[in-house]
Amino acid sequence: MKPAVEILDLELPAPSLTDQRSDERRLRERLREHLRAQVEIPLVVLRELPEILRRADFRVRVILGRTGEGFRVLEVRTPEEKAPVLGLGIDLGSTGVALYLVDFENRRVIGKRGFRNPQIPFGEDILTRLHHASRQEGLAELREVTLEALDREIRALVGAENVSRIYYVAFCGNTTMTHFFLGLPTRWLYREPYIPAANWLDPLRLSEVGLPGAREGLIFVFPSGGSYFGGDLISGLLFAGLHRQEGLGLFVDVGTNAEIVLGNREFLLACAGAAGPALEGGVLSCGLQAREGAIERIRIRDHRIHYQTIGNVPPIGICGSGTIELLAELFLSGLINPQGIFQVERWPERFREIEGEMAFVVAEAEETGHGKPIYITQGEVKNLIRSKGAMYTMLTVICQSLGVDFQDLESFMVAGSFGSRIDPEAAITVGMLPDLPRERFRVLGNAAGEGTVRFLLRGSFEEVREILSRLTYLEMNVENRFMQLLTGSLFLPHTNLDLFPSVREKLSFRQGH
Numbered sequence: 001m002k003p004a005v006e007i008l009d010l011e012l013p014a015p016s017l018t019d020q021r022s023d024e025r026r027l028r029e030r031l032r033e034h035l036r037a038q039v040e041i042p043l044v045v046l047r048e049l050p051e052i053l054r055r056a057d058f059r060v061r062v063i064l065g066r067t068g069e070g071f072r073v074l075e076v077r078t079p080e081e082k083a084p085v086l087g088l089g090i091d092l093g094s095t096g097v098a099l100y101l102v103d104f105e106n107r108r109v110i111g112k113r114g115f116r117n118p119q120i121p122f123g124e125d126i127l128t129r130l131h132h133a134s135r136q137e138g139l140a141e142l143r144e145v146t147l148e149a150l151d152r153e154i155r156a157l158v159g160a161e162n163v164s165r166i167y168y169v170a171f172c173g174n175t176t177m178t179h180f181f182l183g184l185p186t187r188w189l190y191r192e193p194y195i196p197a198a199n200w201l202d203p204l205r206l207s208e209v210g211l212p213g214a215r216e217g218l219i220f221v222f223p224s225g226g227s228y229f230g231g232d233l234i235s236g237l238l239f240a241g242l243h244r245q246e247g248l249g250l251f252v253d254v255g256t257n258a259e260i261v262l263g264n265r266e267f268l269l270a271c272a273g274a275a276g277p278a279l280e281g282g283v284l285s286c287g288l289q290a291r292e293g294a295i296e297r298i299r300i301r302d303h304r305i306h307y308q309t310i311g312n313v314p315p316i317g318i319c320g321s322g323t324i325e326l327l328a329e330l331f332l333s334g335l336i337n338p339q340g341i342f343q344v345e346r347w348p349e350r351f352r353e354i355e356g357e358m359a360f361v362v363a364e365a366e367e368t369g370h371g372k373p374i375y376i377t378q379g380e381v382k383n384l385i386r387s388k389g390a391m392y393t394m395l396t397v398i399c400q401s402l403g404v405d406f407q408d409l410e411s412f413m414v415a416g417s418f419g420s421r422i423d424p425e426a427a428i429t430v431g432m433l434p435d436l437p438r439e440r441f442r443v444l445g446n447a448a449g450e451g452t453v454r455f456l457l458r459g460s461f462e463e464v465r466e467i468l469s470r471l472t473y474l475e476m477n478v479e480n481r482f483m484q485l486l487t488g489s490l491f492l493p494h495t496n497l498d499l500f501p502s503v504r505e506k507l508s509f510r511q512g513h
Contacts, residue, residue: 392431394482
């Protein structure tokens with residue numbers, strides 16, 4: 001595999017009376033010798049080529065972008081011109097956006113930047129934004145705020161002087177985000193039979209989509225596999241490498257939704273469900289996306305609470321990974337029972353009524369960064385148990401559909417904003433993830449964003465096509481097994497403790513002490 005951008009230093013034979021080939025043909029033939037592929041030379045490059053060739057004594061540096069079937073010349077420059085050759089990965093999530101700056105000459109990431117999705121004022125959830133897009137000028141508004149924010153943040157990351165040195169962009173997002181970004185009609189996305197305007201697009205020019213960059217710069221938009229599989233899932237799988245494994249593996253990406261893929265190099269079976277928001281910390285009174293001040297680690301020992309925040313600053317909320325650890329610690333400490341009911345008598349000083357509902361206080365007002373207590377209510381505990389139960393049930397159904405036992409899995413990969421910080425031990429304790437040997441778990445972080453980097457540095461058109469061709473969707477809504485199995489998962493960790501032997505051992509140890 002080679003990067004999405006090739007940089008070639010060439011010496012061309014000078015023309016003469018016995019060699020009267022055009023400058024274009026002279027360049028094209030030398031490029032074919034090196035690349036063994038079709039090469040497209042745009043008109044704007046041809047207009048400048050004669051002058052550059054002669055100024056450089058026919059020694060030039062050629063920057064080319066991969067197009068899938070061949071290459072496109074993006075720029076011809078003199079060898080003395082030392083400006084950087086940059087690429088950019090964009091992961092447009094429905095909540096947050098991540099940028100990755102790549103140096104093609106050194107083949108490494110040289111900068112990262114993240115920010116909140118600017119579409120949120122038009123709707124916290126995707127469906128609300130889709131309704132806005134259906135109004136007159138609504139889609140244009142969503143696209144405009146997205147492009148304005150991207151332009152601003154890209155310039156902040158790259159520096160104004162280097163924006164024109166971005167030669168290739170790899171973009172991923174779910175199917176809706178991709179439609180908003182490209183200005184594609186969305187009205188048929190959320191109406192049966194849920195048809196996207198496009199799945200696969202050949203690389204486009206940056207100027208076509210409205211992004212800053214080199215004049216002839218290209219952008220590859222990760223394809224969707226229908227309305228179900230977004231380009232973010234495809235990019236995440238590219239990074240995770242499930243399709244390259246011989247043994248069976250599971251890939252779980254928890255964001256706005258939970259997306260699960262079971263497979264190996266032979267097949268990929270995917271399903272999705274709405275377990276994400278609660279697990280991200282987005283639906284709790286004191287829930288917070290993973291950012292500075294969010295509690296991400298919690299331990300309860302001997303009636304003392306120990307927590308760690310992102311950035312080691314006073315807490316202002318709890319992120320998704322912290323929420324799962326809190327649930328696990330409350331359970332192991334006997335402060336909630338297997339049904340998730342508060343056991344107030346076990347630590348009455350920490351339980352109190354807040355806004356008409358019983359709550360457990362994690363941090364008192366004087367400890368926090370905003371002067372308000374951080375807590376979790378009884379209702380929120382029950383919601384978390386429903387979310388973790390839905391996750392475990394989806395994992396069970398997708399494996400059972402192929403006759404696979406959890407113990408058959410050689411790897412279990414967790415990705416997404418939630419997955420970047422999760423402690424598998426806590427997730428197993430509450431019965432969200434299966435009780436597997438811990439060495440089989442891999443925490444991938446933002447796999448979708450990292451997939452854009454892999455594409456830029458490996459030029460993986462063929463791999464992307466392979467992933468798409470192997471993906472099959474399992475519809476959870478028509479799976480009767482889901483509702484049948486969910487009931488057992490609505491307990492901590494499960495009604496069948498034989499499924500969680502390590503948790504049973506922990507409970508025995510805690511109760512004995």
